[in-house]
Amino acid sequence: MSEATSFTITLTQQQDYRFLIDFGDGLPNLLSDESPPVGHGEGPAPSHLLAAAVANCLSASLLFALRKYKNHPEPLKSTATVQMNRNAQGRLRIGHIAVSLEIGQPEDALLHRERILSQFEDFCVVTQSVNQGIPVSVTVRDAEGQLLHETRREAT
Incomplete structure (x- = not known):
C-alpha cells in the first residue's frame, strides 16, 4: 500500500503577472513573474521554476546516492537547459529539459559509481513525474569533464 502525502503552497498576485509564492512551514517566500513582454521579469517565470525543480531534485538524488x-x-x-517549442495550435510549450550534473571529484575517486549512476534518477520524484509529459535528458560528468552517465530522451 502506498503512502499518500500532500502539501499546499499559496500564490498571491502582487501586480500584473508577479506573484508571491508562500510555501508555508516557515520557508521563505519567493517572487515569480513572467518574462517580458507579458510580465516584467522581476522573478523566475514558472518554466524557470520547473527547470530548477528538475535540476535540484536530480542534484539532491545524486548527492544522496554518492554520500550513501x-x-x-x-x-x-x-545546469538545466530548456527547449521551448510551439504545439500544433501554436502555443508555447516546454518540449525538452536537459540537465547536466558535474561532480567535483574525478571518476577514480568515486566508490560504487556504476551502481549509483544506474539508480539515482529513479529516486528523483520531480524528474520522474515530469518525464511522464516532458522528456528529461541527464548527463553526469566528473571534475575532469569525463562523461560518466547519460540518459537521452528525445525532445517533443
Whole structure:
C-alpha cells in the first residue's frame, strides 16, 4: 500500500503577472513573474521554476546516492537547459529539459559509481513525474569533464 502525502503552497498576485509564492512551514517566500513582454521579469517565470525543480531534485538524488557510499562529491554543479517549442495550435510549450550534473571529484575517486549512476534518477520524484509529459535528458560528468552517465530522451 502506498503512502499518500500532500502539501499546499499559496500564490498571491502582487501586480500584473508577479506573484508571491508562500510555501508555508516557515520557508521563505519567493517572487515569480513572467518574462517580458507579458510580465516584467522581476522573478523566475514558472518554466524557470520547473527547470530548477528538475535540476535540484536530480542534484539532491545524486548527492544522496554518492554520500550513501561514503563519497565526497563536492562541489556539485547542475545546469538545466530548456527547449521551448510551439504545439500544433501554436502555443508555447516546454518540449525538452536537459540537465547536466558535474561532480567535483574525478571518476577514480568515486566508490560504487556504476551502481549509483544506474539508480539515482529513479529516486528523483520531480524528474520522474515530469518525464511522464516532458522528456528529461541527464548527463553526469566528473571534475575532469569525463562523461560518466547519460540518459537521452528525445525532445517533443
